[in-house]
Amino acid sequence: MTNEMLFKETRKIIHENMIKKQRDGKTDFHYTKPSPERYPYQFFWDTCFHVFILNALGEHDMAKEHILSLFSKQEDNGFVGHMIYWDRLKPGRLTDFFQSKFNYKNFYKSHMSSLVQPPMAAQAVERIFEATGDKAFLQKMLPKLKKYYRWFAENRDFDGDRLLTIISPFESGMDWKPTYDVVLGRKNKKAAWDLMLKVVNVDVRNFLNNYDLDRIYEKGYFLVKDVGFNTIYTCNLQSMANICKILEDPEAEEFSLLQEEVTAAILGLMYNKEDKAFYDLHGKNNIQIKVLTPTIFYPVVLKDIPEEIKRGVLQTHFFDSKEFDAEFPIPSVAKNDPSFDPSASVFIWRGPTWIVNNWFLHGLLIKQGHKQESEKLIKSIRRLIEKSGFREYYNPFTGEGYGAKDFTWAGLITDMIRMEEEEKEEQSCRNGKKSNSYNC
Structure with missing residues (x-):
């Protein structure tokens, strides 16, 4: 195609x-x-x-x-x-x-x-x-964005360590991520209907507490500092700093400093030196959840993570044939994890390939010089679309499409193609280099 x-x-x-x-x-x-x-x-x-x-x-x-x-x-x-x-x-x-407060209106x-x-x-x-180049649009959005990111810093940094906490599996965007089994008290690694009940029960409890965040934190039913969520937060703090600089807004330094502090917390609390992986944390004591999902790679896109750590994470896990290497990468949990199931299921994010992981890591691999691997990610999406169309998720071995049809996420390949074209331009004319907002 x-x-x-x-x-x-x-x-x-x-x-x-x-x-x-x-x-x-x-x-x-x-x-x-x-x-x-x-x-x-x-x-x-x-x-x-x-x-x-x-x-x-x-x-x-x-x-x-x-x-x-x-x-x-x-x-x-x-x-x-x-x-x-x-x-x-x-x-x-x-x-x-x-997932909403009760209000008859x-x-x-x-x-x-x-x-x-x-x-x-x-x-x-x-x-x-x-x-x-529309500065008027930036000026219109900046006050809204400032309020939005301040809400996170003031309401979801429960412990004052700069990391944000999610209160439901549905907040990470990766609803049935096997990392959360530990938090839900599940010992059976394979998905079953008790998982459905436990996840829905999290939202029921939040609902009964009327989404009062102080009460939810006190109860501690589900408190997770998700690596993917916090990496995206960090990237966006950098984007906020960039936007403020463009508009000569004095709060650029504030957002830049917060970005540095969140990155330091990711490195200090989420990184496991022995395992060479970034792990989700749970509870009020920041317990690492040692389950290998693609979010263990996410922080390597951050500019302040040391290069030796980036290389170590990629070499140890991304290129391991027992973990994430597949015909159609990237599986949503390591292939050798007991929870891995590549087939169609109501419990998604436990094996099948999701386009968002390819998109998020594609830019990093280009910048790190892993041209063959970055090309594999984009070629994989191309083949998936040719074989199965625009689907919600795919089998990492066969490329069979599952879930919703005419699902838009596969369209992220257009942004990946655009980035590859930009990278070629940058290589030929470094003095015309553009910023890349998702390789922070």
């Missing part, structure tokens, strides 16, 4: 999944559903992914409208939920129902969930500016 065909098919799916409502000449909302039926809401990090895709496609005005729609329901304290239920009554799925109007997702908004906004 040629690049032209990939871009054409991606544009087709994005537009077919797109929803826009206007009233009195003004846009109420404008977003892209991750898939036509299974995921009808506006999701936070999916919207950010769609911005990267839309920019790669040259659809910059649509990218702006997607972000503005995402922040249109922002609360006064800066909070933005992980789902916005536009023009809907309470969601039909039981799991969705318990929410049955009758658009509203947000009470959970969050990885905070990628600053990167998405920075990418729009890189593509358009």
Whole structure:
């Protein structure tokens, strides 16, 4: 499949999944559903992914409208939920129902969930500016972004160590990640229906506590400092510093300092020197959860992580044929982990390949000189689309597509192709180097 065909098919799916409502000449909302039926809401990090895709496609005005729609329901304290239920009554799925505070008014109007997702908004906004040079858009978004990231620093850094805590498996975006089994008290590594009950019970308890974060922290039912979530947070603090510098805003230094402090905490608390891996933490004592998922690699994209640590993590795990090397990488848990299941299941993120991991690590591998491996990631997505179309996730051995159909994430290949083209330009003309907002 040629690049032209990939871009054409991606544009087709994005537009077919797109929803826009206007009233009195003004846009109420404008977003892209991750898939036509299974995921009808506006999701936070999916919207950010769609911005990267839309920019790669040259659809910059649509990218702006997607972000503005995402922040249109922002609360006064800066909070933005992980789902916005536009023009809907309470969601039909039981799991969705318990992810919002109870408010009878929410049955009758658009509203947000009470959970969050990885905070990628600053990167998405920075990418729009890189593509358009639109300072007016930056100026419009900066106050919203400041409130948003301050909300995280003030409300989810429970322990004062600069790392953010998630209170539900659904907040990481990787809902059934086997790391969380430890926190849920599961000894059986294979997914079973008790896992479903335990995960839903986390949200039920949060719901019964009316999403009062102080009470939830005190109860300590599910407190996880997820490596992927915190790495994305760190990257976005750097993007915030970059945006502030562009606009000559004096708070650039504040965001830059916070980014350095979060990176130091990731290195000091999450990195395991003996295992050469970055692990999720749980509880109030920051206990490392020693399960190998692709997020053990995420911090190697951070500029302040020492090069020898980056090389050690990649050499020890990424290139290990027993762990993450597969015909269609990257499996969502190491192949030799007892929880590994590459087949279709309601318990996703426990073996199948998800495009987001390839996208996140692709830029790093290019910059680290691992050209063969970076090319393998992008070729894998190309082959997956040729074989199975745009699917939610894929079998890492056969490439068979699973889950939702016409799922937009595979369209991230357009951003990866764009990055490869940029890298070639940089190599030929280093003095014209552009910033790369997801290789922080």
